[in-house]
Amino acid sequence: MDLKNTKERFGIIAMSLHWIVAFLFLGLYLSVYFRHWFTEPKTDLNWTALQLHLSFGITVMVFIGLRIAYKLFDQSPEEVPGSKLEHLAAKGAHYMLYAVMIVMPITGYFGTGVNTEFFGLFEIPKFKHTEAYNFIVVNILGISWEEFETPLDFVHKKGGAYFVWLLIGVHVAAALFHHFHRKDNTLRRMLPVKLK
Ligand code: HEM
Ligand code: HEM
Numbered sequence: 281m282d283l284k285n286t287k288e289r290f291g292i293i294a295m296s297l298h299w300i301v302a303f304l305f306l307g308l309y310l311s312v313y314f315r316h317w318f319t320e321p322k323t324d325l326n327w328t329a330l331q332l333h334l335s336f337g338i339t340v341m342v343f344i345g346l347r348i349a350y351k352l353f354d355q356s357p358e359e360v361p362g363s364k365l366e367h368l369a370a371k372g373a374h375y376m377l378y379a380v381m382i383v384m385p386i387t388g389y390f391g392t393g394v395n396t397e398f399f400g401l402f403e404i405p406k407f408k409h410t411e412a413y414n415f416i417v418v419n420i421l422g423i424s425w426e427e428f429e430t431p432l433d434f435v436h437k438k439g440g441a442y443f444v445w446l447l448i449g450v451h452v453a454a455a456l457f458h459h460f461h462r463k464d465n466t467l468r469r470m471l472p473v474k475l476k
Pocket of ligand 1: 308312334
């Protein structure tokens with residue numbers, strides 16, 4: 281299999297980045313909902329679950345950066361057979377997924393009230409304690425932490441709880457529809473398996 285994308289399929293680099301980001305999304309959701317549903321406030325487990333969410337969040341930020349950079353650098357495979365409307369819908373959904381991949385980590389990091397203990401290895405300061413915060417939010421925008429944080433929190437939490445779920449659900453359903461109903465190469469070309 282090729283390292284780079286070809287006209288027929290995604291290469292090993294794009295494929296690895298896609299699945300690493302997908303698994304990190306799973307980790308982000310498992311950690312935050314484990315915290316909400318199975319831990320009591322102010323316990324060690326509650327804190328560990330939050331820290332896992334933050335650590336996965338910082339990690340996904342790095343891989344999303346790599347993914348977008350790679351997307352700009354390499355060709356995309358040609359569209360699988362389908363109507364104009366289907367191609368448009370697929371493109372639109374993929375761009376929305378890219379938008380979510382940019383907005384979610386940024387709103388998460390900018391709005392968080394605690395430092396990230398990155399998988400227990402080292403500490404990453406919260407945005408509020410950085411020079412960039414002082415420069416942009418205090419000096420240029422001239423707004424308080426509450427005014428800055430409230431809309432970010434709204435987008436991160438409400439978006440994460442509803443919109444992102446829905447988008448990923450539609451995305452996965454479309455991949456399964458292509459694989460099992462259309463029986464085309466859509467899913468196969470994103471997996472390290474032979475094409476039909
Ligand atoms: C793609 C990346 C991310 C996704 C998909 C994501 C998703 C979510 C979701 C679904 C929630 C729970 C919303 C709710 O129902 O209340 C949440 C909460 C939160 N996220 Fe993220 N997040 C991401 C990245 C980050 C990052 C990078 C940080 C900070 C470094 C962060 C910090 C937080 C915090 C502090 C909360 C509130 C915790 C809680 O309510 O228990 N997130 N995030
Ligand atoms: C079980 C979960 C998932 C499955 C089965 C899946 C499947 C696929 C497949 C088959 C493609 C190729 C579509 C094509 O050939 O045009 C694709 C592309 C894509 N996926 Fe996923 N995906 C999953 C999770 C995710 C997640 C969590 C994200 C991000 C939040 C994501 C973002 C994308 C994006 C942006 C593309 C377009 C790639 C490009 O052309 O640049 N996927 N996915």
